[in-house]
Structures are given as C-alpha cells and as structure tokens.
Amino acid sequence: MKNRLAVLLALLVPAVPAVADEFIDIQGHPVWVDSSTTIVVDDEVLPPGSPIPQTPGLRAEARFPTASAAQPGPHGVVPAATIVFSYAVRGSVTSTNPLRVLGQEVTVTADTGSTGLPGGNIGNIALGDHLDVSGYVDTNSSLLASYIEYLPTPTPRWLLSGYVTAVNGAEIMLGPQRVSLAGVSPIDCGASVDVGEFLEIRADAIPNFTAGSVLDTVTRLTCVVPVPLGTPGALGALTGIVGTILSNTSFQFGPYAVSYDANTEFRFGSADDLAPGAAAEIDGVFGPGLTFVAQGIQFDAPIIRIEGPVFPADVVPGGNGTVHVLANTVRRAAQLRDEDLVYANGINQARQVEVRGYLDRQGNRWATRARLRGGPDAADSRAVGPVDSVNRPLLSVLGLTLDTTAAVAYEDPAGNPIDADTFFLGALPGAIVEQNGAWDGVGTLTGGVVALIMGVDPPPPEGPQRSLIVGRFGGGDRVFADGFD
Known part of the structure; x- marks a missing residue:
C-alpha cells in the first residue's frame, strides 16, 4: 500500500504568496x-512563491528531513521538507439531520473553522449544497x-475518503454511501478492495445526487493509509481519532498500534478516556511493524x-x-x-445513563459514548x-456545584488517596476533577469520592525535532499579526 498524500484546495480559499522565512x-x-x-x-507541487492556504482549521501534515540531511535555518530550527494541506470529502450534501456529505456523517462544533456558510451558520446548509470538509475520519x-x-457554485470534481464497510461484487460501501467499481482499476489495493481498507476516491459530480444514489463516476480509487507512515x-x-481498544495499554490509531504506560503524560483527560471516537494528539516514537510508543497523549478538547x-x-433521539x-x-x-441505542431510540422508562464526551470552546457538550x-x-x-471556579469546599464544574x-475520600490522578488540602492545591480553574456522589x-x-483527574500544567516544551507532525493548521505569522489566536 502506497502512502499517497492527497489534498483538495478550493479556488475560493483566500491565499497569499509564500514567504521564504515564516513560522x-x-x-x-x-x-x-x-x-x-x-x-x-x-497532489501537485506548487512552484516557489505560489499561494498557500491561509485558512486555520485545515488538516495539515509537515514532514521533516532525516537527521543526517537536516540543516537548521537562521533561527536554529530545521525547516519542514514538505507540508501538505488536505480535505477528506468534497461534494454534495446528502442529509442534514444528521449532516452528511457523500454519505459521510460530519460533526461540526464551535472548534470547526469555516468559510462562506450561508448566514454564517451550518444549520442553513440544504440538501444538494456542495461542501469541502477537512478533518479526521x-x-x-x-x-x-x-x-x-x-x-456556492457546485464543484465538478468530488472527493470521498473513508473506510470500506462492505463489499458486494462490483459495488462497495463507505458507510451508507454506495460506490460502483465498474470499469475502475483500483490503485495500491492488491488483488481486491477489502472491508477495512482506507480509500481515497476521486469522482465526477453527479447532478441531483441523493442519499440513495450510487457514486458511479469514479475517476480514481486508491488504497491509502489514513495517517502518514513514519x-x-x-x-x-x-492527530486523529482513537479506533479499537487493543488492551489496557494499547489502542489502534489509523494504521498504528499505539502503546502507553505509567510514564505517558496525559492532558485534558486520562487513560480512562481513551475510547473509540475520541480525538487526540499523540507524541512519541515510531516503532517497527506499524507500532507507536506514546510519550504524551493530549485530547483535542477537555473531556467530560x-x-x-x-x-x-430527557432524551431527544435522532x-x-x-x-x-x-x-x-x-x-x-x-x-x-x-451500544445501548440511547441516542438512537431514546428510553421508555427512567434509567441511569452515563455519557462521555468533550467540551468545545463555547462550552457545548458533545457525546462520543x-x-x-x-x-x-x-x-x-x-x-x-x-x-470553572473554586470556593472551598465548593467547586463549579459543568454548571454544577460539587460540594466536597x-x-x-480524595484521590490523585493515579488513584492514590490524598487529603483535602492536597486536592485543593491541584483543583484550580482549568483542572479536570471528578465527584462520584x-x-x-x-x-x-x-459526598462520595472526589478525584483530581488532571491538574493545571503548562504545556510541555517542544523538545527534539519531530520527523512528522499531523494536525490542524493554526495559521502563520501574518495571520497572527492580524489578530488571530
């Protein structure tokens, strides 16, 4: 399987000429x-000085030269060898409840960057509208x-990325989206396209495309890896989304089996929050055979x-x-x-319900389990x-008052007993705490048990040069100069 780096940049994205020296x-x-x-x-290399996207939020990948070839610049920093900006899907909206583009359901939070939305609101998107979506599959x-x-003008060329969920003869499924393989010669897929493979599909647009339509205008279909190989x-x-939990110290993350231990540092959550669907950044070392040893794991947003x-x-299903x-x-x-279809079907009698998820920057609560x-x-x-605030013995968390x-009992992040004084030394605004009462x-x-899940710690220093960084584009010097943060 070849590691192709595919990117789709809309013509309407504002751009500025590249500068020779820029962070x-x-x-x-x-x-x-x-x-x-x-x-x-x-898939094209831009000539020097060509416009580059200045749209914070785009998925970006930066690859650096090998240690032997690395030459620090005037700031003592090694410049990136290659930077790739990418989208995951581009095409017609096939559902608005929930939002789907070419069959792929999309989560849009207050943390999602956007351009051109009608009225500035994702809720104004209609069936048949065309969207570019960058993010994590x-x-x-x-x-x-x-x-x-x-x-605003329908794009003539579509992009669909995702995992194969079913194969039915000359037709495959990416979730609910049917894709015809008739006349298509898959690239880097071996003898056949199989369930679980990650595909990048290019296709010509189809007028009046709906949720039940078959994508039968494929111009290129390639098996790729969802996270670049290191x-x-x-x-x-x-950066990406946690897949299958492999053991109590490992999980699947794209093509990698990621392992962690007691020395792994966590931010915005703990090892208990590593579950399928959680978005996280993982710092560490690439190992042999698609393994990755995590030195630090930071959730994309504070967990709840x-x-x-x-x-x-209390349940609105759908x-x-x-x-x-x-x-x-x-x-x-x-x-x-x-698993229990709480959000899918609702409940018909009073039950005890546990919801896990995260907060976006506006405080909206999102469920991943x-x-x-x-x-x-x-x-x-x-x-x-x-x-949010502390007035010992009270804490304000998620709009609730935690009365200690x-x-x-009080516990530290490792689950060890501590006294109340030690707990409140760490339970500062921004720290993550738990009360089971x-x-x-x-x-x-x-009452009950009160625990400090994560204290307020400064972010770790950059440390040694990484060979590969994958994550959300936050802008450049000129964006910051215009007031972006």
Whole structure:
C-alpha cells in the first residue's frame, strides 16, 4: 500500500504568496517554512512563491528531513521538507439531520473553522449544497470536521475518503454511501478492495445526487493509509481519532498500534478516556511493524463524563439527538458509540445513563459514548469536567456545584488517596476533577469520592525535532499579526 498524500484546495480559499522565512502553526507546534519547503496541494507541487492556504482549521501534515540531511535555518530550527494541506470529502450534501456529505456523517462544533456558510451558520446548509470538509475520519464512516467551506457554485470534481464497510461484487460501501467499481482499476489495493481498507476516491459530480444514489463516476480509487507512515525510531506527533481498544495499554490509531504506560503524560483527560471516537494528539516514537510508543497523549478538547438519572423526556433521539443528564444537555457527535441505542431510540422508562464526551470552546457538550447503567440512582451519580471556579469546599464544574464537605475520600490522578488540602492545591480553574456522589435533582453533587483527574500544567516544551507532525493548521505569522489566536 502506497502512502499517497492527497489534498483538495478550493479556488475560493483566500491565499497569499509564500514567504521564504515564516513560522506556521500545526496543532500547536511551530513549523518553520523557508524557500526549500515543498508545498503540496491537490497532489501537485506548487512552484516557489505560489499561494498557500491561509485558512486555520485545515488538516495539515509537515514532514521533516532525516537527521543526517537536516540543516537548521537562521533561527536554529530545521525547516519542514514538505507540508501538505488536505480535505477528506468534497461534494454534495446528502442529509442534514444528521449532516452528511457523500454519505459521510460530519460533526461540526464551535472548534470547526469555516468559510462562506450561508448566514454564517451550518444549520442553513440544504440538501444538494456542495461542501469541502477537512478533518479526521473515524472508522464508523464519520468525520470530525476541523474546517468546512461552502461552495456556492457546485464543484465538478468530488472527493470521498473513508473506510470500506462492505463489499458486494462490483459495488462497495463507505458507510451508507454506495460506490460502483465498474470499469475502475483500483490503485495500491492488491488483488481486491477489502472491508477495512482506507480509500481515497476521486469522482465526477453527479447532478441531483441523493442519499440513495450510487457514486458511479469514479475517476480514481486508491488504497491509502489514513495517517502518514513514519520512520522507525523517529519522533512524531499525530492527530486523529482513537479506533479499537487493543488492551489496557494499547489502542489502534489509523494504521498504528499505539502503546502507553505509567510514564505517558496525559492532558485534558486520562487513560480512562481513551475510547473509540475520541480525538487526540499523540507524541512519541515510531516503532517497527506499524507500532507507536506514546510519550504524551493530549485530547483535542477537555473531556467530560456525566452519569445520573435520566427520564424518557430527557432524551431527544435522532441524528441531532441530545441527552439531558445532571442539568447538562449533551449533543450527539457523529463519532458516538451508542451500544445501548440511547441516542438512537431514546428510553421508555427512567434509567441511569452515563455519557462521555468533550467540551468545545463555547462550552457545548458533545457525546462520543453513551451507556445504560441500570435503574435510576441519584445517590450514585458522577460528574467529570474542567473546574470553572473554586470556593472551598465548593467547586463549579459543568454548571454544577460539587460540594466536597462530606466527601469520604480524595484521590490523585493515579488513584492514590490524598487529603483535602492536597486536592485543593491541584483543583484550580482549568483542572479536570471528578465527584462520584449524590445528586440533589437540581444542581449539586455531595459526598462520595472526589478525584483530581488532571491538574493545571503548562504545556510541555517542544523538545527534539519531530520527523512528522499531523494536525490542524493554526495559521502563520501574518495571520497572527492580524489578530488571530
């Protein structure tokens, strides 16, 4: 399987000439660009001085020269050898509830960058509109969008990326989207296209394309790897979505089996939050045989866990469904794992419901997992999230008051017992804490066990040069100069 890097850049994206010496931001990592850096757009190498996208939110990949060939620039920083900007899907909207583009469900949060949306709101998108979506592809045929562009003029060329979920003779499925292989010669797919392979599909546009239409205008179909391959022994920083959990110390992340241990540093969550559908950045070392040893794991957004009594009226099922639990309304993300069909079908009697997910930058709650935990039990409720304010013995978390007055125990991030003083030294605004206690039915949790999940720590220093950085484009010097942050 060949590691092709595919990118689609819309003609309407604002662009500026490349500057010989410039820092850009990829997932919080400064990346140095100079005249030797190759910029790749839509499988083509841009000539020096060509426009490059200045659209924060685009998925970007920066690859650096090998250690033997690395030559630091005037700032003592090695410039990137290649930078690739990419989209995951481009084409017609086939559903608005939930939002799907060419059958692929898309999560759009307050963290998603956008251009040209009618009225500036994703809710104004209609069936048949054309969108470019950049972001991270989940194994459940969904996308966590980092950037979306509305195309007022339908584009003649479509792009579809994702995992094969079914093969039926000369037709395959990427989630609900049917794709015809008739007359298509797959590239880098071996003897056949199989379930689980990751594809990049280019196709001509089809007028009046709907959710039930077959994509039968394929011009190129390639088996690719969803995360670029790194050099064994080299450092890397990869961003994407957690796949299958392989063991209590490893999980699938694109093509890699990622392992972690007690020395792995976590931010915005803990090892307990590593679950399918979670978006994260992983820093570490590439190993042999598509393995990756994690030195640090940072969730893309602060994690939340909420468990408590839920009544049938508290659940709005469907593609844009919500669950109201412990005074919090949690939206369904496309990356949701809903084994008990809470969001899919609702509930017909009061139950104890656990929801796990994350907060976007506007404080919206998003669910990536929901489970039934038996009958309703207000005395065994739980809230996990970032601290908003502290007035000992009270903490404000997720709009709730966590009252620790009658707490029976305090724990540190490793689960070891600590005293109240030690807990409150770490439970500062921004820290992530947990209380497993009694819910009063209004807005307060009391008693039980109180734990510090993650303290407020400064981000780690950049450290040694990475060979590969994959993540969200945050802009360049000129963007920052215009006030972007």
